[in-house]
Amino acid sequence: MSYSIGEAAKMVGLTAHTLRFYDKEGLLPFVKKTSSGLRAFSESDIEWLKIIECLKGTGLPLKQIKQYIDWCMEGDATIPQRLNMFIEQKKRVEEQKAKWEKHLEKINFKIKYYEDAAQYGDLNVFERNPKLLEEKKRLFKD
Amino acid sequence: MSYSIGEAAKMVGLTAHTLRFYDKEGLLPFVKKTSSGLRAFSESDIEWLKIIECLKGTGLPLKQIKQYIDWCMEGDATIPQRLNMFIEQKKRVEEQKAKWEKHLEKINFKIKYYEDAAQYGDLNVFERNPKLLEEKKRLFKD
DNA sequence: TTAATCTTTAGAGTTAACTCTAAGTCAAGC
DNA sequence: GCTTGACTTAGAGTTAACTCTAAAGATTAA
Numbered sequence A, B: 001m002s003y004s005i006g007e008a009a010k011m012v013g014l015t016a017h018t019l020r021f022y023d024k025e026g027l028l029p030f031v032k033k034t035s036s037g038l039r040a041f042s043e044s045d046i047e048w049l050k051i052i053e054c055l056k057g058t059g060l061p062l063k064q065i066k067q068y069i070d071w072c073m074e075g076d077a078t079i080p081q082r083l084n085m086f087i088e089q090k091k092r093v094e095e096q097k098a099k100w101e102k103h104l105e106k107i108n109f110k111i112k113y114y115e116d117a118a119q120y121g122d123l124n125v126f127e128r129n130p131k132l133l134e135e136k137k138r139l140f141k142d
Numbered sequence C: 001t002t003a004a005t006c007t008t009t010a011g012a013g014t015t016a017a018c019t020c021t022a023a024g025t026c027a028a029g030c
Numbered sequence D: 001g002c003t004t005g006a007c008t009t010a011g012a013g014t015t016a017a018c019t020c021t022a023a024a025g026a027t028t029a030a
Helices: A005-012 A016-024 A043-057 A062-074 A076-120 A130-140 B005-012 B016-024 B043-057 B062-074 B076-120 B130-140
Strands: none
Touching: A005 A016, A005 A043, A043 A062, A043 B076, A062 A076, A076 A130, A076 B043, A076 B076, B005 B016, B005 B043, B043 B062, B062 B076, B076 B130
């Protein structure tokens, strides 16, 4: 069983346009075509798309995703590079997560700040709640 | 005390070019200029930049950041909108974090997969480790 | 006071990742 | 067989967010 480009697109939450664009960029060398020239996505192609989505979704540029796909096509000799690539990506994701935690603290501070402001209808928040001022200093010091 | 555009840029990890671009886009209406036309960033302007960085770093487009800045300039009447904006942003960050957790599981799987492959020099990983195949099915089923 | 460095503007150029169009081909239902 | 909708390609256009250039003015250190 195989899927048309439109079906495959729906399965991974992309458009057929985007899949054609990826193909043109060399990200989908594994996708075969029918005798009449239509792309036919196999189950394993769908898995490829999910890995591409995973890497793209964690911020890896398409060029580097293509690099990975190229390594996969080259065969067993590139296993170390591929392993290294996923280790690096894991590192990046975890760094990014740490950054987001910091951002989230600032956002939570702003929510507290505006909740108080909304309640009283003005921005004299720190006069009413000096502890929030301390928290602000801590969050914005660096 | 105030900072030149270059100093301000260094303090928040951006370039002077980028700060001028932000200014042109209307993101920095609070920045004053000296009598000779140079931008002078105050301490509180630096805090503005950090909030902009926080919002940009959690994926909010510059247009929506500008919307927030505009609300701030409009005065107390827009406090509810601003509160709502941060609540929405918090929601988005937490959704994004959940997505990244899922991506991270796939990445961890790939690391295990390629570690085994690297050790044996081939990709017959699932023959050696059938449990990994089960994990793959679980991770890629949806 | 002069050289080096920084800042100013307007505006052009770049990059990544789509997004769409046109003109034609293919497939499924009636 | 015919219509309708999905598919094909090449290539143009879009969007966001920078990134850079040029020419002129401002600031700083010697």
